[in-house]
Amino acid sequence: MSALLEVEKLEVGFGGNTSAVRGASLTVERGETHCLVGESGCGKSVTALAVMNLLARGGHRTAQRLSFQGEDLLKLDDRGMARLRGNAMAMIFQEPMTSLNPAYTIGSQMTEVMRRHKKVSQRIAIDRAADLLGRVGITAPGLRLGQFPHQLSGGLRQRVMIAMALMCEPQLLIADEPTTALDVTVQAQILRLLAQLQRDLGLGLLLITHDLGIVARVAHRVSVMYAGEVVESAATAQLFADPRHPYTQGLLRCVPVPGKQRQDEPLGSIPGTVPRIGPGFEGCGFRDRCSFADATCARSVPHQVAAPGHDYLCRLAP
């Protein structure tokens, strides 16, 4: 059986001069949580948007393979994609306000998704919306259903987005930083809810997050992106125990842990910034910031296997 989502050698450019994604590959299995992490601006959201065919104007995607439940998404026309989106494959966007319509109440937006895809009455849709709001930790769903997005706090909006994405019981959920506006107790509740849906419905989750605490606790598999490429991918425990790419190593070194912070020391970071990468860029995108870089890194980067299911893009020996 084919995997739930297969992405092979995805390339995304904007207007010919920005290469936002460069040959990224990843797979999400049914019931699996695959976390996508990486430097701000490295192409995580663009990868997700390319899968959903929701790239901004000027954005162009190509791939060797892009399939959902075995169906070729590259061959699907707009209507075919619209049939899947919000239904069997749903997405939670990084910034709730960009995807909630300020002119409609929460209730009408939540029920609209469901009624577009499933033949159900308004009553049933409202009940489902209220039930899901409760499950993402929102009390007084009746009050919230009648409110407009600007009347909600950041975290309430984010939870509305999560509930909305779950309205049609998706097979695949792409969640782009879904808990950044939530306090840690609510975050824990949401993560438990997603894990439960995974067990009950076999939901596959592609979770984009900067929070390596979340990654460690919920991911089955992790892919690390840097400058448009997936530079390392491994099972979670393996990645944390034995990171191979210098970027991954740097990233894991600078995670701040509460109870251990010292104010007289600056927080750890990876010096330098991501280079400007356009079409035709050669070599490793991390080389300017890498303490292991040598002349070969400007030419080519080998794809290496550290262990079964653990591969990385770097010249350093496994």
Add this chain to the structure above:
Amino acid sequence: MSTTTTPAIELRSVGKTFRVAGGVLGKDRRVVAVDGVSFAVPPGGVLGVVGESGCGKSTLARLILGLLEPDSGDIAVEGQRIVDMDRKARARLIQPVFQDPFSSLNPLTRIRDIVAMPLQAQGTFSRAEIARRVDEMLSRVGLPGEMGNRLPAELSGGQRQRVAIARALVLRPRIVVCDEPTSALDVSVQAQILNLLAELRRDLGLTYLFISHNLAVVEHVASEVAVMYLGRIVEKKPTQALFHDPEHPYTKALLASVLTPEPGLGVPDVGLGDVMPDPANIPPGCRFHPRCPIAEPRCATETPPLRPRPGGGVECLLVP
């Protein structure tokens, strides 16, 4: 003789309620967002504010910025009532970095012009001065010059957040209200921004109100921390004391819910239940009692007094 300096930010019993239309059948409801909040932040201090989503943190920020008027109580910034200040003077004194970077940036304005806006609004800077300051600020927040010519939609979430920070700092305000300034950033870029904020604080003597869900970040940047629950500050202490000796059961639950990067431990359940508080229907007694793992019967009826502690206090009936 007293040697007290005027606090950079001072709140006295501040309250704010929103009225929400009940729709066709329901009656109007009043959502309590901020309820009897008092504190003072000394010049150069950093007050971290943490708490449950929806507990009123952003409302508190907007009140302090003068973007909302309190229903009750007083807010003074450097000794002046913020609502009485003229807009330009206010902008030179206090600036926000907001939570949702996309919605706070005009989609049709180029990044350079967004960052230049506070300078332009003052009407006292030359074009050359504006250009110079904008360039300097963009590079300080780590955005390459070329990005200045882009539109917000052409940036990643984290890049937009840096634009919001550049815009807030470009006028060199004395106080910055940061509402989740780094939640959209990866740990490395987050560290760069926080180190920058710390550096500016040292160099320019800035005061911050710093709202964040990331407790490690708060521990790193804040001199004092206030924990909010359902509109009230339930515990406030110097940072070290709060992290090493939390007393309020909600503070303890927060600290216990932090996900440290240790694979295999799963997501903890700290026993708060899944029933969230309703801000339109505040529980009597202690407002945390319906979810409190150690509540006693009297918590449902008695209002907890403020038990003073050095640098703050705790509102819980069950602590001595």
